[in-house]
Amino acid sequence: MKYMLLMQFSAAGTEFPPIGTWTPEEIRAHIAFMGDVNAKLTADGEWVQGEGLGGPEQARIVRAGEGGVPVVTEGPFPETKEFLAGWWIVDCATPERAVQIAAHISTAPGPGGRPLNMPIEVHPVMSAPPQEL
């Protein structure tokens, strides 16, 4: 089964400053951790894809207006304390394994090397074969 893991950057649930204020060592440790996660997922035959996303400053919300014309709202989104920072799609044997991977990603180090404990949403991808009906 495939699962999508959505990494939320939450200012509400966790007390840590934006990454731009970390020390170079802390940033390096964080990047190295993510690199290890991806290498490990590939080595375990579970990696499907994953990307990081641009911050809320670059994000746009689009709705269709009159006659399908795009109506664009620019970020940042002051009303939300959480935003999507990146995602993975993994292909693993059990839902428990997907949860285990998510929990590991959540331990990514932040300031002082402490785990960020970011919330990771785990969504099954609709990829199962249908049963006979």
Place this chain on the structure above:
Amino acid sequence: MLARRFGDFATAEDAVQEALLAAARQWPDEGTPANPRGWLIQVAYRRMIELVRAEAARRNREDLVARREPDDRRAAPAADEQLFGERDDTLVLLFLCCHPALSPASAIALTLRAVGGLSTAEIAHAFLVPEATMAQRISRAKQRIRSSGLPFRMPDEADRGDRLAAVRHVLYLIFTEGHTSSAGPDLRRVDLSVEAIRLTRTLHEQLPDDSETTGLLALMLLTEARSPARTGPSGELISLAEQDRSRWDASAVAEGVALVTHALPRGPVGPYQIQAAIAALHDEAPSAEQTDWPQILALYEVLERQSGSPVVALNRAVATAMVHGPDAGLAAIAELGNDPRLAGHHRVHAARAHLYEMAGDRDRAITEYRAAAARTNSLPEQRYLAMRAARLAGARSSSNDE
């Protein structure tokens, strides 16, 4: 290439597989040779000559024995000898690739690569994962075989039943995976169901007297026969009852029916034969109304006793409804209600929805269809269930308008 040179495809295939296996054993330790293709051909060529010589020697011995023995003394071999007597590398390779020490995902990948002869890219594409990920699954499987010290030979007699069951299970998993939808028509994508049938056919040819393998092949053919009618023009699922039966593959049905008819009286009768027999009853019914439900119900009862599977019990409950009416079916589902293995399972909701619809209880049917749609992990199935709910809701509002 070897097959052309020697005019014997099966032996050539074996030789190539042995060469690949030798490569898998040697290359990681000794390094990949400068010309891997040439290396493989040479190793396979040498192995081919050995195999041809051994085959000629065996034939000579048999001819010699046959000439010495009068016809009436040619006794039938013992049952087990008949099943496993001939050493065949394809079979040994299948046993190794489907070894229970491997995870199902690894066993599937290795079987398709080493026995099915698909490229890593083809397998990766079929499973919609990157090639590097699939390559890793295959190499992990090979490493596992090496580190566990699993020998390249037939399993011990005591293990053969279980090991063969593991092989059948892996082939069945490949078959079901073939029904996973992709985003759109994709000509490059290998059809895993077809591949599974091909591999099971090979296994059946090796073990023609193994009735469960025959049953598995029959089940696959009888299921695959319906695939042209299973989806509509926009990729939507069509239920068995509503399929256009003229679009079923008649030759696949005939072959499947013949196989299961041959296997059943020869026993031992296992779950694949029973499922094949059920599929045969569906496939042979001229219309949904003429389906022999009493017979299907009886088969599900046998299957449930054998497997103890809650999903089988659920299918039995639906068959009960088809024979004794929806209330009897709903009562049977209610009895399963406490099985923790079925808790929150979308199939329970889908079965209930179906039976409420049969009973004319639209409101409950709509609620159950929606609950099932929210819980399935299959996109076509979700759309189907949502559509059933929508149809009933539409019928309800139009009848209210009257």
